[in-house]
Amino acid sequence: MNRLDQLRSQLLRNSTLVMFVLIFLFFGLQEPRFLQPESLGNIIKQSSFIGIAAVGMTFVLLTAGIDLSVGSVMYLAPLIAGFAMRNYGLDVEFALVLAIFAGLVMGAINAFFIVVLRIIPFIVTLSTLFFFRGAGTFLTQSRQLDFPREVLDFGLARVLGIPLPIIIFALVVAAAFVTLTRTPFGRHVYAVGNDINAARKAGINVDWIVFRVYLISSACAALAGFIVIAQIGRLDQSFGEGREFDVIAAAVLGGASLFGGVGSALSPLIGATMIQTVKAGLIFNGTNLYAQPIMLGAVIFAAVLFDSLRQMNLQKSRRRFIRPIQTETEPAERNKGPRHPAGAAART
Amino acid sequence: MSILLETRGLTKSFFGVPALRDVSLTIHEGRILGLIGENGAGKSTLMNVVDGVFPATDGSMFLRGLPYQPRSPADATGHGIAFIHQELNLFSNLTVAENIFVDAFPMRAGFIDRRSMRRETERLLASLDLEIAPDTLLDRLAPGERQLVEIAKALRSNPQLIIFDEPTSSLTARETERLFEVIRRLRDEGKTLIYISHMLSDVRALSDDIAVLRDGELVGSGPAEELDTSRMIELMIGRELAQLYPPKTAAPGRDPVLRVAAMTQPGVVQDVDLEVRAGEIVGLFGLMGAGRTELARMVFGLDEFAHGEIRIGGTLLRGQSPTDRIEHGMAFVTENRREEGLLMESTIADNIALVSLASYARTILRFVDAPKLSAVAQQMADDLQIKAHDIGGQPAKSLSGGNQQKVVIGKWLMRQPKLFVLDEPTRGVDVGAKYEIYSLMDRLAREGSGVLFISSEVEELMAMCDRILVMNRGEVSGEFGERPFKQDQLLRAAFREDLAA
Structure with a gap:
C-alpha cells in the first residue's frame, strides 16, 4: 500500500472526526469569533442536553435495541420532581434524585415489556412515548409548571467556573466510558449486540443485561431533562417532544450502529457536539433561519453517507485476494505467505 | 491405560x-477418540449428555470410576x-482476551483486571503456539x-477431556493441519480428546481409537488400526457399500450450455476458459x-470481473446480475446452504417454491x-426423497x-435449469446422503443439464465427472x-506453484 492509500484509509477510518474538524474549519474561517473559547463553551453546554440522553441511548443501541420514549421521559421525570418540589417543598438535590428515580421506573416499565413479555423494543418504546407524555399531560392538564426559584440557582451554578451542565455531561460520559470498557457488564453489552445467541450460550445473563440498558437510557433521559429545566425554571407541555430523534441521531452520528455491537461512550459526545456545532455555526454565519433545518439535515446525511462509504471500503479491503495483482514491478511474493495465505493476504 | 470416562x-x-440406545463406551485417558456416524446417528446427543446439556433417560456415566451426572454445561466444565x-x-467486536474470559472476567477493585487477563491470555495462546496479541479484535x-x-x-x-465437533468444516488445508498438530500435542500432554467429524480421512489421520454410532447404537469401537476406512463406512451405514458412487448413466452431449472465455479479475482469477456441455459433469x-x-460467483453474477465473456446456450450475458443468470437457466447451489441457499426458518415447501x-x-x-x-x-420433495413428514x-x-442440500437442489430443479453450478454440495453431509446427491447429479446430467461440480474432494470428482x-x-x-x-496428476496440478516454490 502506498502512502496515499494509507492516508486515505486513515481518513476513512476516522471519518467522523475528519468531518468534525472540517465543520469547525468551515464555520471558523467564515467567522473567527466562532472559534473563541466562549462560543465553544456554549456549544458544549448546549449539546449536553441531547448528549447526556444520547449516552444512555448508546447503551441501548449497542444491544441492537432502540428507545423511542426518551423524549417523553425527559418531560415526565422532571415534572414529577417539580410537583414534589412545589407541593412537598423538596430540596433541589433530592428533586434531582427523584427525577432520576422516576426515570428508572419508566425504564423498568420499558424493560419489563421488552425482556419479560418479549415485545420488540420499537413497539414498546413507541407506546410508552405516548403513554409517558400522556401521563404528564393528564397530571398538568397541559398547563405549564413553574419550578421554585432554587432550581435556577442550582441549574445556573458553576463549579470552578465551568457551567454545571458541562460538568454533568463530562461525568456521565466518563462513567459510561469506564462502564463500557472496564466492567463485565459493559463488555457483555457489546457481546449481546454482536450475537445475542452466542451470548446466551456463553452463559451471559442476556435478559438482565438488556433490562439494565433500558434503565440506563431512561435514567440518562431523566437527568438530561432535569438539567435543562433547571436552566429555564419552567416546564411546558411540549418539552422534549421529538427529541428522541435528536438523541438517536447524535449517537449514530458519533459512530454507534443501529445494528448493535458498534459504538463507544465517545459516540454521543462527538455526535451531540457535532450537531450543536452545525446549529451554532449556521446562526453565526447568518444562514436564513428557515433554511437551517435543511442544512442540518444535509450535514447529518453527509456524515451517515461517509460512514457507509467507510464500511464499504473496509469490506473491500477485507476481500480475499488469492493471486498477486499482476504488475511489472511486484513479484509474486504472496505465494510464499506464512501459514494462512488467504487470511494474511486479506489483512494487508 | 486408565479409563477416563465410561x-x-x-x-x-x-x-x-x-x-441413543444402550450405549456403553469407554474413553481411555490420554488418547484421541474419533467419533463417527451419519447425521442423526446420535453423536451430538451422546456428547450433549456428556456435556450436561440434557440428562440421559436411562443408564449411567462414570468419570475416573466415580458416578458422573452433570446438571449443566457449566457443571461439566467444573468436572x-x-x-x-x-x-x-465468539464475538467479533471483542478482543481475543475478552473472548476467552467473557464468562468469567478476572476482577480487581470492581473493574476488569485487564493486566491479568492479558497475561493469562498470552500464556494460553503460547501453549497453542499462536502469536496473536491478546488485544487484537477477533474480527x-x-x-x-x-x-x-x-x-x-x-x-x-484446564479440562481433562476436550470434545471437538466438526472443527475443520471452515478451515483451509493448512489451518486444518495446524489444528491437528495442536490436538496431538494436547494428547501428548496427557489430555483426552473426542473428535467428531464427517471427514473420515481426518478421523483416520488423528484418532487412536474410533467409535461408530448408527441409529443411536454403538455399532463398533476399538483401536484405529483395527478399523480401516471401508470398515468404518460399512459400520456407519449398516450395509456393505460396494460402491461409494452411483454408476454414471449420463453421456455428455455436444452443445455447450456454458462457455466462459478469458475471464479475468485482477487479484482473483486470470484468463479462465471453461466450457460445460449439455449432459456433461465438469x-x-x-x-x-x-x-x-x-470463479463460480462471477459466473453466476454475484461478483464483478474485469474482462471476459460468459455465454449461456450461445447467448452472451451482459452485466452482473444473478436474476439475469437465473432467467437464462442457471442454478447455483452453494456450500453455505445455511447462509446463502436456504431460508432456515421458512418451511421446506416455501424454500422449494422460492425461485x-x-x-x-x-x-x-x-x-x-x-x-x-x-x-x-x-411432488418435488417426494421425487427427491426428502425425509420430512410435513413439507x-x-x-x-x-x-x-x-436433506437440506436436496431442498436447495429441488428449489432450482423447479425451474428446469440448463446449467447447475454446485459448489461443494456434499460438504458436511453423511455418506448415505452423499450417495443420493451423486445420483441426483447424474440424473440432472441425464436429463440434459450441464453440471459444474466444484469440490475439494478429489475422489468424488474422479468418480462423477466427465x-x-x-x-x-x-x-x-x-x-x-x-x-x-x-x-x-490432479493433485500435482493443484499444488503446482507450491511445489515449484
Whole structure:
C-alpha cells in the first residue's frame, strides 16, 4: 500500500472526526469569533442536553435495541420532581434524585415489556412515548409548571467556573466510558449486540443485561431533562417532544450502529457536539433561519453517507485476494505467505 | 491405560423416540477418540449428555470410576470437560482476551483486571503456539485462528477431556493441519480428546481409537488400526457399500450450455476458459483458496470481473446480475446452504417454491397460486426423497444437512435449469446422503443439464465427472478429459506453484 492509500484509509477510518474538524474549519474561517473559547463553551453546554440522553441511548443501541420514549421521559421525570418540589417543598438535590428515580421506573416499565413479555423494543418504546407524555399531560392538564426559584440557582451554578451542565455531561460520559470498557457488564453489552445467541450460550445473563440498558437510557433521559429545566425554571407541555430523534441521531452520528455491537461512550459526545456545532455555526454565519433545518439535515446525511462509504471500503479491503495483482514491478511474493495465505493476504 | 470416562447403557429418548440406545463406551485417558456416524446417528446427543446439556433417560456415566451426572454445561466444565461446538461461540467486536474470559472476567477493585487477563491470555495462546496479541479484535483473525482462540478458551479451565465437533468444516488445508498438530500435542500432554467429524480421512489421520454410532447404537469401537476406512463406512451405514458412487448413466452431449472465455479479475482469477456441455459433469478441483468459488460467483453474477465473456446456450450475458443468470437457466447451489441457499426458518415447501414463485402467479394482480405450487413442491420433495413428514409445516432447519442440500437442489430443479453450478454440495453431509446427491447429479446430467461440480474432494470428482479442470492461484493449471482420471496428476496440478516454490 502506498502512502496515499494509507492516508486515505486513515481518513476513512476516522471519518467522523475528519468531518468534525472540517465543520469547525468551515464555520471558523467564515467567522473567527466562532472559534473563541466562549462560543465553544456554549456549544458544549448546549449539546449536553441531547448528549447526556444520547449516552444512555448508546447503551441501548449497542444491544441492537432502540428507545423511542426518551423524549417523553425527559418531560415526565422532571415534572414529577417539580410537583414534589412545589407541593412537598423538596430540596433541589433530592428533586434531582427523584427525577432520576422516576426515570428508572419508566425504564423498568420499558424493560419489563421488552425482556419479560418479549415485545420488540420499537413497539414498546413507541407506546410508552405516548403513554409517558400522556401521563404528564393528564397530571398538568397541559398547563405549564413553574419550578421554585432554587432550581435556577442550582441549574445556573458553576463549579470552578465551568457551567454545571458541562460538568454533568463530562461525568456521565466518563462513567459510561469506564462502564463500557472496564466492567463485565459493559463488555457483555457489546457481546449481546454482536450475537445475542452466542451470548446466551456463553452463559451471559442476556435478559438482565438488556433490562439494565433500558434503565440506563431512561435514567440518562431523566437527568438530561432535569438539567435543562433547571436552566429555564419552567416546564411546558411540549418539552422534549421529538427529541428522541435528536438523541438517536447524535449517537449514530458519533459512530454507534443501529445494528448493535458498534459504538463507544465517545459516540454521543462527538455526535451531540457535532450537531450543536452545525446549529451554532449556521446562526453565526447568518444562514436564513428557515433554511437551517435543511442544512442540518444535509450535514447529518453527509456524515451517515461517509460512514457507509467507510464500511464499504473496509469490506473491500477485507476481500480475499488469492493471486498477486499482476504488475511489472511486484513479484509474486504472496505465494510464499506464512501459514494462512488467504487470511494474511486479506489483512494487508 | 486408565479409563477416563465410561458410559453404561446410556439411553436418551425425545418424546418417546430413542436417539441413543444402550450405549456403553469407554474413553481411555490420554488418547484421541474419533467419533463417527451419519447425521442423526446420535453423536451430538451422546456428547450433549456428556456435556450436561440434557440428562440421559436411562443408564449411567462414570468419570475416573466415580458416578458422573452433570446438571449443566457449566457443571461439566467444573468436572474438567470442555466442548468445542461446530459453530464458534465468539464475538467479533471483542478482543481475543475478552473472548476467552467473557464468562468469567478476572476482577480487581470492581473493574476488569485487564493486566491479568492479558497475561493469562498470552500464556494460553503460547501453549497453542499462536502469536496473536491478546488485544487484537477477533474480527481481524482468519477462521483458523478463531478456531484456535475457541480452543484457548476451552483450555482456560484446564479440562481433562476436550470434545471437538466438526472443527475443520471452515478451515483451509493448512489451518486444518495446524489444528491437528495442536490436538496431538494436547494428547501428548496427557489430555483426552473426542473428535467428531464427517471427514473420515481426518478421523483416520488423528484418532487412536474410533467409535461408530448408527441409529443411536454403538455399532463398533476399538483401536484405529483395527478399523480401516471401508470398515468404518460399512459400520456407519449398516450395509456393505460396494460402491461409494452411483454408476454414471449420463453421456455428455455436444452443445455447450456454458462457455466462459478469458475471464479475468485482477487479484482473483486470470484468463479462465471453461466450457460445460449439455449432459456433461465438469469438475473444478483445486486447493482451498484456488479461486474456484470466486470463479463460480462471477459466473453466476454475484461478483464483478474485469474482462471476459460468459455465454449461456450461445447467448452472451451482459452485466452482473444473478436474476439475469437465473432467467437464462442457471442454478447455483452453494456450500453455505445455511447462509446463502436456504431460508432456515421458512418451511421446506416455501424454500422449494422460492425461485419459481413468478411462474405460479396468476391473474393480473400476480397472486401466487398456492395450492398448485404446494402440490408441485410436494411432488418435488417426494421425487427427491426428502425425509420430512410435513413439507408445508416443517422448517428447513429441522432437516439434516443432506436433506437440506436436496431442498436447495429441488428449489432450482423447479425451474428446469440448463446449467447447475454446485459448489461443494456434499460438504458436511453423511455418506448415505452423499450417495443420493451423486445420483441426483447424474440424473440432472441425464436429463440434459450441464453440471459444474466444484469440490475439494478429489475422489468424488474422479468418480462423477466427465472432465476435470484444476485451478491454482486463480488460473486453470490443468485440464483432464479422459476417464479414468489419475489422482496424482490432479493433485500435482493443484499444488503446482507450491511445489515449484
